[in-house]
Amino acid sequence: MGADGWCRQRPSLQVRLPANKLTFPCFRFKKRYKLPVADGGVSGLTAPVIHPKQTPAMTENKNQLQKKFTSFTKLATTPAETERIARDFAAGLQPGDVVAFFGDLGSGKTFFIKSLCRALGTVQEATSPSFTIINEYFTPDDLFVYHFDFYRLEDEQELRNLGLDEFFYNDYICLIEWADKILLHLPENRWEVWLQFVPHQPESRNISIFKKTDEENER
């Protein structure tokens, strides 16, 4: 969008936070689906939703996959194994899910998200939004995926300008790198993916995935 460089047109729509701008015209391009509410969904967010192209069998399958990942830890000894885990995890995600990623620099957060987006079938290849804070991707059937990277987040004002709730409490999938920078702003219902280096094994990562719910936080 425009020569000011704030927003690149699709296919890879990117948004970065200009210090002097408070709104994001890019998001007005969004086509929105009104999604039916599924009974007893497990996405854990305020209104569990199913995507219009999701059949009951697919929902059941997703529920099974979500159960598998409710508490999951595995050693991935190669990037290909990480990719497989990301692919399986993606298959259980629902519109409305928020996934917070934790892990040191270079631990594989972007790698995991790239694999996950590939599995979701996004039109765009996921790339690190380090200089933009948010990337927007979408699938051919209009599932919107927002990829955040808060590594370079400077202050609370920058965060407020983003209007995070608009993303988090919606029918999108939100993938958040450096989620520890916005811990207090994360929805209580969320997935957490933790990636850890393994000493002396440069190609290995310990991957843990948890489902957090507000009931758990109340305990």
Ligand SMILES: Nc1ncnc2c1ncn2[C@@H]1O[C@H](COP(=O)(O)OP(=O)(O)OP(=O)(O)O)[C@@H](O)[C@H]1O
């Ligand atoms: N088992 C593995 N799983 C994931 N990535 C691996 C693995 N083994 C090696 N790698 C490599 O580690 C690198 C991870 O880089 P990546 O950009 O994904 O990290 P990151 O956590 O997003 O870093 P940053 O905090 O800078 O955003 C990639 O080059 C990837 O190929």
Ligand SMILES: [Mg+2]
């Ligand atoms: Mg990254």
